Every structure is written in structure tokens, then in C-alpha cells.
Amino acid sequence: xxxxxxxxxxxxxxxxxxxxxxxxxxxxxxxxxxxxxxxxxxxxxxxxxxxxxxxxxxxxxxxxxxxxxxxxxxxxxxxxxxxxxxxxxxxxxxxxxxxxxxxxxxxxxxxxxxxxxxxxxxxxxxxxxxxxxxxxxxxxxxxxxxxxxxxxxxxxxxxxxxxxxxxxxxxxxxxxxxxxxxxxxxxxxxxxxxxxxxxxxxxxxxxxxxxxxxxxxxxxxxxxxxxxxxxxxxxxxxxxxxxxxxxxxxxxxxxxxx
Amino acid sequence: xxxxxxxxxxxxxxxxxxxxxxxxxxxxxxxxxxxxxxxxxxxxxxxxxxxxxxxxxxxxxxxxxxxxxxxxxxxxxxxxxxxxxxxxxxxxxxxxxxxxxxxxxxxxxxxxxxxxxxxxxxxxxxxxxxxxxxxxxxxxxxxxxxxxxxxxxxxxxxxxxxxxxxxxxxxxxxxxxxxxxxxxxxxxxxxxxxxxxxxxxxxxxxxxxxxxxxxxxxxxxxxxxxxxxxxxxxxxxxxxxxxxxxxxxxxxxxxxxxxxxxxxxxxxxxxxxxxxxxxxxxxxxxxxxxxxxxxxxxxxxxxxxxxxxxxxxxxxxxxxxxxxxxxxxxxx
Numbered sequence: 001x002x003x004x005x006x007x008x009x010x011x012x013x014x015x016x017x018x019x020x021x022x023x024x025x026x027x028x029x030x031x032x033x034x035x036x037x038x039x040x041x042x043x044x045x046x047x048x049x050x051x052x053x054x055x056x057x058x059x060x061x062x063x064x065x066x067x068x069x070x071x072x073x074x075x076x077x078x079x080x081x082x083x084x085x086x087x088x089x090x091x092x093x094x095x096x097x098x099x100x101x102x103x104x105x106x107x108x109x110x111x112x113x114x115x116x117x118x119x120x121x122x123x124x125x126x127x128x129x130x131x132x133x134x135x136x137x138x139x140x141x142x143x144x145x146x147x148x149x150x151x152x153x154x155x156x157x158x159x160x161x162x163x164x165x166x167x168x169x170x171x172x173x174x175x176x177x178x179x180x181x182x183x184x185x186x187x188x189x190x191x192x193x194x195x196x197x198x199x200x201x202x203x204x205x206x207x208x209x210x211x212x213x214x215x216x217x218x219x220x221x222x223x224x225x226x227x228x229x230x231x232x233x234x235x236x237x238x239x240x241x242x243x244x245x246x247x248x249x250x251x252x253x254x255x256x257x258x
Numbered sequence: 259x260x261x262x263x264x265x266x267x268x269x270x271x272x273x274x275x276x277x278x279x280x281x282x283x284x285x286x287x288x289x290x291x292x293x294x295x296x297x298x299x300x301x302x303x304x305x306x307x308x309x310x311x312x313x314x315x316x317x318x319x320x321x322x323x324x325x326x327x328x329x330x331x332x333x334x335x336x337x338x339x340x341x342x343x344x345x346x347x348x349x350x351x352x353x354x355x356x357x358x359x360x361x362x363x364x365x366x367x368x369x370x371x372x373x374x375x376x377x378x379x380x381x382x383x384x385x386x387x388x389x390x391x392x393x394x395x396x397x398x399x400x401x402x403x404x405x406x407x408x409x410x411x412x413x414x415x416x417x418x419x420x421x422x423x424x425x426x427x428x429x430x431x432x433x434x435x436x437x438x439x440x441x442x443x444x445x446x447x448x449x450x451x452x453x454x455x456x457x458x459x460x461x462x463x464x465x466x467x468x469x470x471x472x473x474x475x476x477x478x479x480x481x482x483x484x485x486x487x488x489x490x491x492x493x494x495x496x497x498x499x500x501x502x503x504x505x506x507x508x509x510x511x512x513x514x515x516x517x518x519x520x521x522x523x524x525x526x527x528x529x530x531x532x533x534x535x536x537x538x539x540x541x542x543x544x545x546x547x548x549x550x551x552x553x554x555x556x557x558x559x560x561x562x563x564x565x566x567x568x569x570x571x572x573x574x575x576x577x578x579x580x581x582x583x584x585x586x587x588x589x590x
Contacts, residue, residue: 021475050298051295051298052288052291052292052294052295053291053292053295087287087288087291108408109408109409109410135553202517203478203482205514205553206477206478206481206482206514206518207478209477209478209507209510209511209514210474210475210476210477210478211475212507212510213474213475213477213500213504213507213510213511214474214475216500216503216504216507217474217475220302220303220503221298221299221302223302224298224301224302225298
């Protein structure tokens with residue numbers, strides 16, 4: 001396969017790698033700095049993050065997921081994933097090269113593996129997607145009350161992007177996706193008692209605000225830190241482009257920390 | 259004091275710093291990375307007219323601080339919340355002696371909060387007693403993500419932290435500010451986790467726990483805890499500047515905080531010198547929840563007065579001049 005299709009195939013594989021906290025692909029966020037393929041099937045991917053101090057656990061998770069996704073492609077041979085400009089770059093890059101795993105990379109402070117953290121954020125992503133879909137439904141149907149959401153099933157939701165996103169989040173958690181399945185459920189797929197519906201919707205809203213806000217913050221910081229990353233970022237799904245745009249970066253780029 | 263449309267607002271900036279991040283004070287690459295990260299926050303979230311050159315941002319000194327806060331910034335009283343960051347800076351990041359000297363010269367305008375680290379165990383505890391007396395401490399700022407040796411941080415419910423909190427209670431250091439936000443210590447123990455605040459707040463009901471950055475990006479966990487613990491407060495450091503770049507998102511944060519907490523437990527802060535207070539105060543007074551966000555009530559003038567100053571004044575016993583309060587007491 002020539003290089004261009006291979007690069008496309010590599011980027012498509014990276015589209016499946018999510019920032020667990022922001023619930024978005026690392027490609028859309030602009031975290032993929034470069035993809036270099038060689039004729040022999042070697043591939044080097046460099047990742048960049050919004051600050052030097054982004055959580056090492058999330059950084060490791062994304063970098064190792066990227067390595068797994070690229071290794072799974074039929075044409076790749078030697079896969080190198082490098083994280084640039086992070087306070088733990090050296091440690092993480094060494095750990096990735098040796099396939100040392102999270103505990104093997106971080107040693108004493110890494111008491112458990114990352115699966116529990118990943119699950120926590122999958123659940124948050126589901127809660128936020130549920131709030132987006134149900135708040136959309138409430139806005140579109142002024143006669144519908146929050147209490148009525150108890151009876152709403154997936155089949156009642158319109159065929160919008162918010163609904164499709166909710167179905168994907170439910171599938172990722174192993175929750176039901178049948179049209180007759182209730183829409184407002186907890187992380188195990190259980191309905192809430194009718195009296196709790198407004199409170200649960202409200203809590204789901206706080207989760208959604210939190211994730212959305214963090215996404216604004218991280219996307220903005222990445223563009224501030226790496227002005228060229230703006231071209232790589234796709235608009236956050238379901239969000240209008242902000243009026244007035246963002247602060248133009250007028251300060252001379254500082255020296256890159258390696 | 260800030261006046262607009264016939265209303266007067268008493269301003270307490272509850273989170274300011276006097277830092278030194280110049281290269282000669284940087285201990286290692288992390289010292290540079292840390293201030294560069296702050297500078298990116300500054301560049302990312304400030305209006306273009308409020309941008310500082312990088313060199314000035316590294317160190318600005320007391321004179322400029324006084325001007326930015328009190329001459330240009332409408333602030334009536336400001337509270338130092340220093341981060342030590344001894345693993346990154348030779349002489350610490352927050353400048354203890356310089357800041358304290360400034361509070362001695364302007365006791366009506368400035369309050370000095372200090373920091374402690376429970377990993378210094380008994381030695382640090384003895385130090386805390388001396389510091390409390392010298393600085394007349396009413397509050398402390400805890401940076402739980404501080405590096406120390408191999409450790410990337412501590413928790414509020416660690417046994418030694420509890421001993422320090424007991425001593426705070428004994429010495430009348432009633433305001434415990436905790437950095438919970440974008441952080442640097444993370445590994446598998448999630449550093450943004452605010453669960454340790456919940457435990458400490460239950461254990462020490464006489465202390466006030468002010469969660470800086472209101473738990474972002476764990477707003478929902480913070481709100482859930484604050485709803486149940488009446489001594490948990492929200493500090494708006496880092497949340498405030500979204501009023502410029504993301505006003506709708508700012509509306510959602512304020513809307514959620516007012517819903518889950520109440521108007522008496524939210525505190526304004528510029529997080530100076532990350533941002534200067536002038537434009538934040540002006541915009542907050544002008545701010546309103548967008549009409550299409552029907553899930554939130556409009557924010558009232560009385561609520562703005564409490565958030566901008568009266569709430570922090572109540573926690574710190576700062577006298578509010580006659581006529582600058584609101585009709586009902588700020589804190590019950």
C-alpha cells in the first residue's frame with residue numbers, strides 16, 4: 001500500500017481513540033501532531049496535549065490506546081507512539097516502547113490499572129449524552145414535563161445526532177439499545193424512581209456541563225500552546241462555533257520543551 | 259468598591275498570588291513548564307487588551323499587584339493563597355516574605371494565607387503553630403498536587419492531614435482553601451477527585467472548605483458534596499474568565515452552583531496574576547444568564563453582591579462599610 005492510503009488508514013484507526021475525560025476522539029481534539037509511515041510498514045505517531053501537566057494517567061491511556069489501534073492494522077510492523085512536551089514524556093515514551101503497561105511505566109504510585117478509571121468516564125459520557133438527548137426532547141415538546149421522562153423510551157427520541165450519540169454510549173457500556181428500552185436510566189440501565197426524575201436529570205446536567213466545559217478549556221489551551229493545532233481540530237459535535245471567535249495568539253511562540 | 263447603575267459592590271478578591279517564576283528561581287524544567295502552563299491559561303482566556311508580556315508575567319512584584327488590584331481593579335480586600343511548589347522553584351513559587359510584608363503595610367486591604375503540607379509530619383505541624391502566630395492566620399491554601407520526593411500529592415483524609423486540620427481548628431484557622439482543578443498529580447489516584455473534601459468536611463464541621471476552581475472538571479461531584487455539606491464553598495478561580503471567552507458556559511457553571519449550593523457559598527476571585535480583576539468585576543456585574551437557558555433563574559443584583567465580596571468578607575471577618583451589604587445577612 002502506498003504511503004498516502006496508509007496514512008489515511010492510520011488516521012482512521014486513531015479516530016477510534018478517545019480522550020476518556022472529554023469523550024471525543026484524539027483526532028478531533030487536535031492531539032495527533034504527526035503521522036509518519038515508512039514503506040516497510042513502520043509508523044511513528046507523535047501526540048501533543050494542552051499542557052505539560054495534563055494527567056499522566058489520561059496521557060498514558062490515550063497513547064497506549066493509540067499504539068494498540070495502530071498495531072491492530074494489518075499493514076503495520078514497527079509502531080512507535082511518542083508523547084511530546086509532557087512532564088512525564090520520557091517515562092511514558094519509555095514505557096510505551098517497552099510495552100511495560102501502566103504499572104510497569106509508573107511504578108509505585110500506580111496502584112491499579114486504568115480500567116476502573118476508563119469505566120468511570122464511560123459512565124459519565126453516557127450520563128451527559130442522556131442529558132443532551134432528553135433536554136433536547138423537553139425543549140422540542142413544551143408539554144412534556146421532566147416527570148414525564150420516566151416513561152420515555154429510546155424509540156420516542158428523534159433521529160438526531162444527540163440520540164445517535166446516546167445509543168453509542170449505551171452500547172459502549174453494554175446497556176440496552178432497543179426502541180422499547182427506557183431512556184433515562186442509571187449507569188446499570190435501571191430506571192430511577194419517578195420522584196427522583198428532576199433531581200437525576202439535574203445531576204446529569206451538571207455532568208454534561210462539566211465535560212463540555214473541560215472540552216472548551218482543553219481545546220482552547222491546545223490552540224494557545226500549539227497555534228498550528230487549530231487547523232487539526234474539528235468542531236465539537238453538537239456545538240455551535242462560538243460567536244466572536246477566540247483570542248488571536250499574538251505572542252511569539254515560546255521555545256518548545258522537549 | 260465598584261459602582262454601576264446606582265448599585266455599589268464591595269469586592270473581595272479571595273484568591274491572589276505574588277509569585278516569582280523567573281528563570282533564576284526555577285529549580286528544573288518543571289518550574290518552566292508550570293509557569294508556561296499558567297501563561298497559556300492567561301493567553302487562552304484573557305481579552306486581547308488584558309494580555310501581559312511573558313517577562314512581566316514571570317514576576318510582577320508588590321507595587322504592580324497593589325495597582326492592578328486596588329487602583330485599577332476595584333478590589334476592596336484581597337487574600338493571598340500561595341502555592342509553594344518547592345519541587346519546582348528554589349525559593350518557592352508564592353513569595354511568602356514579600357507578600358506578608360505587603361499585608362503588614364496594608365492590613366486593611368490584604369490578608370495573608372499560608373500553606374502547609376502534611377507530608378512534613380510533626381516537623382511541619384510545629385512549623386504551622388509558629389506560622390499561625392507570626393502570620394495571624396485565618397486561612398490556608400492547600401495544594402494537594404504538590405510534588406515531594408517520589409510523592410505526587412496527598413489527600414485531605416490522610417491521617418496526617420487530619421492532624422493538621424485538628425491544629426487549624428484549635429488555632430482558629432477556619433478557612434481551608436483547596437486547589438481542586440487542572441492539576442499535576444494524577445497517576446491512578448484521580449487528583450481531581452473531590453471525595454476527600456467530603457470526608458474532611460464531615461469530620462471538621464467548624465472549618466470552612468473552599469474548593470478552588472469549584473471542582474472543575476468535576477463540577478457534578480463537587481456540587482453533590484456541597485449540597486450535603488454546609489461548610490463546603492465554591493471558589494471561582496479559573497471559572498471566572500470564561501465570562502469572556504465562553505459566556506454561555508460561564509452561565510451554566512454559575513447556574514449549576516446557584517442551584518446546587520446557594521448564593522452564600524460562592525466566592526469571586528481573579529486568581530491574580532493569572533487574570534487581573536478589573537475586567538472580571540465589570541463583566542460579572544453586567545452578566546446575565548441568557549434568556550434561552552430556561553433551566554436557570556436569572557441572577558440578581560443581591561446575588562452578585564454576595565459573590566463578589568460579601569460571602570468571603572463573612573468568612574474572614576472583613577468589615578463591610580455601611581450601605582454596601584445586602585438587606586438580609588450574607589451568611590446565616
